[in-house]
Amino acid sequence: MRYVVGITLDRRDRDAVSLALTLARSVVAPHSVAIELVHVIRGPQPDHAQSAQEREFQQLRKDSALEGLAKVSDLIPKSIRSTVTVHFAESMAEGLLEIASTGPCDLIIVGAASRGPFRRFTVGSVANALLHSASVPVALAPSGYLPPSRLTRLTCAMGTRVGADAVLDVSISSSVRHDVPLRLISLIGLDSSPNTPDGRSPADHARALLLSASQQVDDAVEVMVDVAHGRSVDSAVERLSWDDSEIVIIGSSRLAQPKSLFLGATANKMLRSLPVPMVVVPRYPAPDIAPDKDLSV
Template identity: 65%
Template sequence: MRYVVGITMDNRGRDAVSLALALAQTTLSSHRVELDLVHVLRGVPPEQAGSKPEREYQKLCLEEAEQWMAKTHDLVPKTIRSTTSVHFADSMAAGLIDKATSCPCDLIIVGAASHGPLRRFTIGSVANALLHSSPVPVALAPSGYLPPSRLTRLSCALGMRPGAEVALNVATQSSVLHDVPLRLISLIALDSRTEDVERTDAARDHAKKLLLRASQSVEDATEVMVDVALGRSIESAIEKLTWDDGEIVLIGSSRLAKNRSIFMGTTANKMLRSLPVPMVVVPRYHAADFISDNGISI
């Protein structure tokens, strides 16, 4: 497996590395992870610059980036395979997608905006671009994220609309891959004036069906549980759930997303405001993709 980790010269880069290590260190030995640490510089390589001043400037930026990447590489234990590179592109998001699509990649990992509150998300321009265009899953580390000794649980937020099966398939395979329990969560935002009993009952029934399906899928490979949270908003529903420090949340893309592409919907945006743990957004896949790719996991 290969993770492309977006490295910036601030705390976001360290947050991204921390999340990459948390994932890599719990992956089964049969699926060793290689971390591709990537820093993106805007523009073209020095040798392609159109003028001498531009060549000198790009060369200076490259030297500074290489020094930073060498320090970042020291954060990765020698037991985990890792490489570093500096890539030139029109934007960091474009550069990371270039690297992710240059050879098989399972995940792009980036940090939240550096001005975000501790252990919360503030989506910067890089993450925003990735969460609306990436062809591979994107993991977002909250500000100030510290790697746990190991992952303790994978949660998967599932709605009732078509497409939830995609996120469920990725979540079940990933929970087995990382040898952690799987929690299925259903968030219900109730009207401020009346509690929609029928909608709540329907959501609970749907969650039970997904629980049965996930349990059958993983057999005895891992534990599967379900949590249904009610609140006056998605944010308040999230706050009623308990969260482990070693937990990661996985969600699917909006129905507006193109096949094999991410488009983060309104519910996911609302979740980000309250989540204290990393989030992974998976692209929208057609059912045939799971057959041709022999399963998709992060």
């Protein structure tokens, strides 16, 4: 597995690296995980600069970034494989996507915007761009994230629209890969649709997915379901219990192009109240179309 971690050389780095470490330590085979710390510098590479002055300036920025990355790298224990990369691109998001596309990538991880409240999300420009264009899952670490020794639960926020089952498949694979219980949640707010497109209530939809998930994991991990009610989606989130050592996986909006991300309205509402990391997965092909690899985070 390969995690690409966006490093901005500010306080967000500890949050992002902490989440990467939590996930890496929790994988059944930690030696299979590689963490790549990536810092992006705007502008051309030194060798492609238009003038000697620009070349010198870009080289100074690269040298400074490498020094900063070395310090961040010290946060990662030697038992986990890690590398550092300085990349030149027009933006941080573009650079991370370019690095992710250079080989198999299971997850891009970034921290919440530095102005965000403690242990909550404020989606900055980098995360926003990734959440509306990435072709691989993107994980957001809340501000002030304190890493547990390992994950203890994985929560899948289930939608009710056609195609929402795809996120369930990713969640099932991930819970087995990390050997943690899987909780399925259905959020029912007064600002959300009361029924699924086929006429079932969210509670009935949740029970149907619980049965499907239980059959797929074949007793490999525990599966449970919670249905939360509230005046809104974010108030429903606040009614649920949350472990400090869990993450939430949610699917992309139906507006997303196939195999790409687009953060939907429900996920945006969840971010306002969610106290744990969130992973947004792309809109993969419909369940009857086999994906090109084992999808998990």
